[in-house]
Amino acid sequence: MSQIIEQGINSLADFIENRLKTYAHLPAYSCMGQTLTFAQIDKKSEALACWLQQISGLQAGDRIVIQLPNITQYPVAAYAALRAGLILVNTNPLYTPQEMAHQFKDSGAKAIITLVDLLPKLYAIQAQTCIEKVIVCNPTDFLSNGTTPVEDCINLNQAIQDGLTLTLQPRQNNRLDDTCVLQYTGGTTGVSKGAELTHANILSNAAQTSERRQNNTVQGEEIIICPLPLYHIYAFTVNMISFFSSGALNVLITNPADLDSFVASIKPYKFTGFAGINTLFVGLCTNKEFRQLDFSNLKFTFSGGTALTSDAVNVWRDVTGGTISEGYGLSETSSVLCVNKPGYEKLGTVGTPLTGTEIQIWNTQNQPVAPGEEGEIVAKGPQIMKGYWGRPLDTQASIVNGFFKTGDVGKVVDNGFIKIVDRLKDMIIVSGFNVYPNEVEDVLTRHPNILEAAVISQQDDKTGESVCAYIVVNQDVNTDNIISHCREYLTRYKVPKKVIIMDSLPKSSVGKILRKDLRNKPVAMPVTL
Numbered sequence: 041m042s043q044i045i046e047q048g049i050n051s052l053a054d055f056i057e058n059r060l061k062t063y064a065h066l067p068a069y070s071c072m073g074q075t076l077t078f079a080q081i082d083k084k085s086e087a088l089a090c091w092l093q094q095i096s097g098l099q100a101g102d103r104i105v106i107q108l109p110n111i112t113q114y115p116v117a118a119y120a121a122l123r124a125g126l127i128l129v130n131t132n133p134l135y136t137p138q139e140m141a142h143q144f145k146d147s148g149a150k151a152i153i154t155l156v157d158l159l160p161k162l163y164a165i166q167a168q169t170c171i172e173k174v175i176v177c178n179p180t181d182f183l184s185n186g187t188t189p190v191e192d193c194i195n196l197n198q199a200i201q202d203g204l205t206l207t208l209q210p211r212q213n214n215r216l217d218d219t220c221v222l223q224y225t226g227g228t229t230g231v232s233k234g235a236e237l238t239h240a241n242i243l244s245n246a247a248q249t250s251e252r253r254q255n256n257t258v259q260g261e262e263i264i265i266c267p268l269p270l271y272h273i274y275a276f277t278v279n280m281i282s283f284f285s286s287g288a289l290n291v292l293i294t295n296p297a298d299l300d301s302f303v304a305s306i307k308p309y310k311f312t313g314f315a316g317i318n319t320l321f322v323g324l325c326t327n328k329e330f331r332q333l334d335f336s337n338l339k340f341t342f343s344g345g346t347a348l349t350s351d352a353v354n355v356w357r358d359v360t361g362g363t364i365s366e367g368y369g370l371s372e373t374s375s376v377l378c379v380n381k382p383g384y385e386k387l388g389t390v391g392t393p394l395t396g397t398e399i400q401i402w403n404t405q406n407q408p409v410a411p412g413e414e415g416e417i418v419a420k421g422p423q424i425m426k427g428y429w430g431r432p433l434d435t436q437a438s439i440v441n442g443f444f445k446t447g448d449v450g451k452v453v454d455n456g457f458i459k460i461v462d463r464l465k466d467m468i469i470v471s472g473f474n475v476y477p478n479e480v481e482d483v484l485t486r487h488p489n490i491l492e493a494a495v496i497s498q499q500d501d502k503t504g505e506s507v508c509a510y511i512v513v514n515q516d517v518n519t520d521n522i523i524s525h526c527r528e529y530l531t532r533y534k535v536p537k538k539v540i541i542m543d544s545l546p547k548s549s550v551g552k553i554l555r556k557d558l559r560n561k562p563v564a565m566p567v568t569l
Contacts, residue, residue, distance in 0.1 A: 044243075046247075049243065051122075051211070052122050052281070053211060054214075055246075056122060056123065056281075057123065059284060060079070060081060060082035062078075063078040064077065065078070066078055066260055068290070069081065071111055071292040072111070074182060074183055081116060081119065084200050085115075086120070086123065087201070087202075087206070088117065088120035089124040089208055091199040091200065092104070094203075095199075096151060097173065098150060098173065100211065100213040101125065101126070102149075102150050103128075104121050104153065105153070106130060106152075107132070107135075107155070108154065108271070111294055113182060113196060116200075118270070124211070127213070130270075130271040130273070131144075131224070131271060132269070133154075133155065133158060135161075137161045138165070139531065140161060141169065143232060144168075146233075146429065147222050149170060149171055150170050150171060151174070152171050152174055153176075154175070155177060159174075159176065174193045175193065175194045175199055176193045176195060177196035179294065181195075215239070216238065216240040216243075219236045219237065219426060219429075221237040221242065222237070223273045232479075236425055236428065240422060241374040241426070242281060245376055245422075246282040248376065248395055250285065256340050257288075257312075260286070260287035262313055263310065263312050263337075266291060267293035267296035267302065268315055268317070268345070272345075272472075274375045278375075289309075300327070303324070303329045303333070311337065312337050312338060314338065315341070317343060317346050317504075319346070319503055324359075325356060335360040335362065338361070339382065341360070341365065342364070342365050342366075343365065344368065344375075344472075345472030347504070348364060363382065363383060365385050366380055368390035368458065372424065373424055373425070374425070376394060377421070377423070378391045378393050379391040386453075386454070389453060392457055392458065393419075393421075397420070397423070400417075400418050400420075401414070401452060402443075403415050406440055414449055415451070416445060416448070416449060417449070417450040418445050419444050424442075449461045466495075466496065468496070468507055470505055471502075471504065475534045477496065480493075480530065481493045484509060486525070487517075487522060487525050489513050489514055489515055490511050490513055492544075492553065493510065493512075494509070494510045494511075495509050495555075498537070507534060510545060510558055511539060512543070512545055519539050523535060523539075
């Protein structure tokens with residue numbers, strides 16, 4: 041680990057402060073037509089850190105939720121939380137109140153930085169949580185320095201303004217093995233758990249990914265398009281820490297689903313790097329304006345979150361002239377384990393393990409299989425989480441002899457490249473987001489007319505995969521009512537896109553529903569929604 045992390049760096053906050061000052065004169069983040077330099081990010085995040093440290097009432101090690109989309113306030117808030125010695129809880133702004141309540145209660149978060157528009161969802165569940173301090177903003181606040189008052193809340197710009205007169209105090213929670221981020225994930229089971237990521241985990245992974253890009257990046261000269269959400273561990277580590285650490289300009293895309301606005305926002309930049317997922321690559325390449333952009337400076341494109349198809353690779357090459365480097369990782373691994381080196385990709389694989397990372401393939405007895413055989417992918421390295429927050433038994437089950445059990449099936453192919461064969465569990469990936477069948481099935485069976493439910497993936501041209509639900513009912517049901525029921529409890533991408541009514545569901549001899557049998561079952565009664 042000491043060979044990966046720079047000498048003299050004792051925490052992620054130390055590292056961030058070092059880079060903010062090293063590249064002070066360079067542009068750091070662009071969003072909605074506004075660009076802030078490293079110096080401006082430094083000033084705002086330091087002031088906010090002072091406010092968090094000395095006025096908010098929070099103590100070092102307290103958890104603070106950041107629930108924001110890709111706007112410049114996100115890195116300012118994240119860097120400030122770390123500089124104040126707090127533990128950052130990344131949260132999806134699309135979450136329903138029920139999803140928020142679980143994450144906030146489980147983490148014991150005492151504060152949140154969020155959008156004004158999200159307050160109704162917070163208010164619906166705040167009494168169930170420990171959250172007392174609510175800091176709010178609007179996406180355009182940094183453009184106007186607005187401080188619109190909201191009752192019982194603190195405006196983010198006002199907190200920054202109040203912190204400008206203060207001096208940052210020595211940090212606690214500042215050792216390499218201290219937890220600095222809780223990244224919630226279903227892991228290899230359906231229950232959402234907080235992966236405890238330490239300063240060392242994230243610093244190591246940022247250094248590992250930077251090394252894999254060597255000879256492809258020039259410090260202070262890269263312009264990276266960032267459509268992936270910063271609350272996701274991939275963009276958090278790769279964009280906000282790794283690319284940031286080399287003085288790159290990150291161009292934040294707030295709503296990548298709006299392709300026309302997406303293309304318009306990146307048109308002014310001669311971007312050199314891009315990070316996305318399979319469906320985004322395909323969608324962009326069908327956009328007329330995107331096809332007319334200048335790609336002469338594009339040197340590397342990274343893909344993660346979902347399987348990269350040959351069709352996406354081919355159309356991206358035809359339109360941009362560039363290749364795509366696919367990688368692999370999880371929230372529990374901070375996030376990257378393997379990635380193809382730009383220009384040396386082996387299509388159909390996720391590349392080779394990063395420096396300091398050991399990948400093995402295990403059988404069901406937790407023993408390595410013979411070379412070339414399939415089994416569960418397990419990993420050991422400095423980027424592996426400390427454990428699951430408050431869940432020692434889950435931690436013990438997932439980390440065996442220092443190896444994290446990913447729950448994915450793979451094999452080692454030529455020259456150490458790793459190929460993902462299948463998911464050991466039944467997780468569904470919709471546009472790069474994880475959907476766990478247990479969670480959706482639980483919501484479905486809360487409906488008074490649904491007796492049983494089973495959820496599997498189906499191929500989807502737009503999202504790669506989508507959710508397909510098989511249900512058994514006790515009387516006639518209105519499918520619109522079922523979907524409305526699901527939308528009350530689930531983020532949109534988790535809501536079933538297809539519902540199929542069955543007389544019964546296939547079960548094992550002990551009564552366990554067999555999802556694998558449903559995958560091969562002819563669809564007799566589809567209801568497309």
